[in-house]
Amino acid sequence: MNVVDGLYPEGVALVFGGSGGVGSAICSELASKGVNVVSTYNSNVSRATEMAEEIRASGGSIGIAKLSMDDLSGMQKLVADLAEQYGRIHSVFIATGFDIPQINVRDVSPDQWQRVLRADVEGVFNIVYTTLPYLKKGGGGSYVHISSAALQRFAELDILSVAPKAAIEELIKGIAKEEGKYNVRANSIAIGVIETGIFLRLEKDGVFNDAWKSEVLKMLPMNRFGKPEEVANMALFLGSSLASYTTGQLIPVDGGFGI
Template structure:
């Protein structure tokens, strides 16, 4: 066990994704039992669970659809039966969205993205909050966007739902601190994993775009998922016991 976390387990929602995978890896490296969730890619989630050591390393995976509270409650119950107390919840999901000007976003797409991201995060908190209270406290870490600090053109479908979730995170921090529950977000910039790599392969981000964005960053490079994971695991640990309600940038200086 890790002295910086209580006994029990961490729930990584979206653990089979790029940043979610790195968070799972960092948690396991710190001897913290992990229940990771996936939406549709069971094969990838099971492969990751096995790569991380499976049952021998106290790692398991469950299918969760954030719009279906039944799947959330089932996963949490199974995690508690296996590992005991739920002490940390990492929300690392993301809708695979197009880069689009606001004028071209349809009401149907807007509703779909808001339901996926904003409503999904609310459901995750709704399902887990009673368990954190019952266990004597805990922590939420939400993977957000550096676009909340400086708006990037064509990124409204990423930034808008995360802005809603950010107010939710602040509200949890404000209302649940009395129950020893903390809540923080990480504002990530361009991270070389997941959605960014898929859009790059599709030609959405060409070489000129990539070089232009890098040149505007003080660190002149994109981030790695491991760098986000280390911050996430730090924020949920007792090393950050007096930090709550914060939006911490991991963005290479994008917001400067």
Template structure:
């Protein structure tokens, strides 16, 4: 690190930081010199592995259990982060369900409600629980992981796009209403990233070579994205280098939709 500090004392809290993309984001914060707390819903072993990886970078890290649909668990994760690190300065929301790939009129009610509960209610719960802690620390930043489908609709991907699109409105609302407390909120819209959900669907045969070729036709860059490229944008938006950036979207999607 140079003489300029990208992050204040305290820690970033990454909801979903034990997942495929979330773990890369958490590690990238560690590489940038930030202390990191990650949450997990059920995979405590993987969360512990992420913590050890981050600690190996010379910063402090911790893992806390938190189901984002349970406000009490989120409040506890926030309180535990503050108790462990002294301050919460950034919150990243990566948590999400594995969405069913189907047309809008063919969703089951159960799949719809699960997507809304985890993505929309989950992010709302995080905002409600974390905002007081950010205020107490003199401000901070929310970074939401959204979908490039907010730029151009992708057929059959609605259960991923629609809940995240609702959160894009909430991001702007937080930026507008909480900016007086030096709290910023931004979103990273991701395209097809070679990690997490994409790899699971590829294993299931949902995403085949024809699907990937059709995706490339809608992009400027003819390749898949890397989770590190998403992480770079997230870390920037949370850092002091983006201290005058709020209510914005950065698409890390290879020019999808242009």
């Protein structure tokens, strides 16, 4: 699959959070198919640079930009510059992630609640607010948001992850409902345990120990955890013309966790 197949138009795909495990896999898959990619990162410049070098070495086209999700003016400038440089922004992938504690609802403090919701929900709103006019101006486009399988089957201690995602899902549905007539689609991927990013850190720290992993695997018909490339494959599909009649959906990539 590549751009000349008509599955992605000319222009650029913008990946928010592309330096993370899932985000970098999405960048790599898009670039490998001939799509121009620009990825944002928050603070991990070394990983973002390393990813970009690997993609370019393989013949792909990618740019990177430092951006905080609460920097609305910086986001507006980036998007305007990309639209001018590439002529069109056709796809927006939202793979931002936050290093939050695994915690019971009863132990969440007001400060934690406000900080996490503001960072996640308002960050995604800023993305939509900034990019939607450009997608419409270009004749349409696609949003793909990386969400959580815990929206379909609540995972204990996951409240600070899943609560913001629930609000974002309504935003995704709103885009799908109201902007479909402008050929703008919006979908989410409900991911389960993926062997990358925060999972690997929590595994190293002993939070996700052997007992935890054993219990989770019992809930997975496929009896294994997922790979970032498996999420990227679904993202690539949803952003492409192969999914041209799919919008407003939350599609699991979770090894059957939600069954």
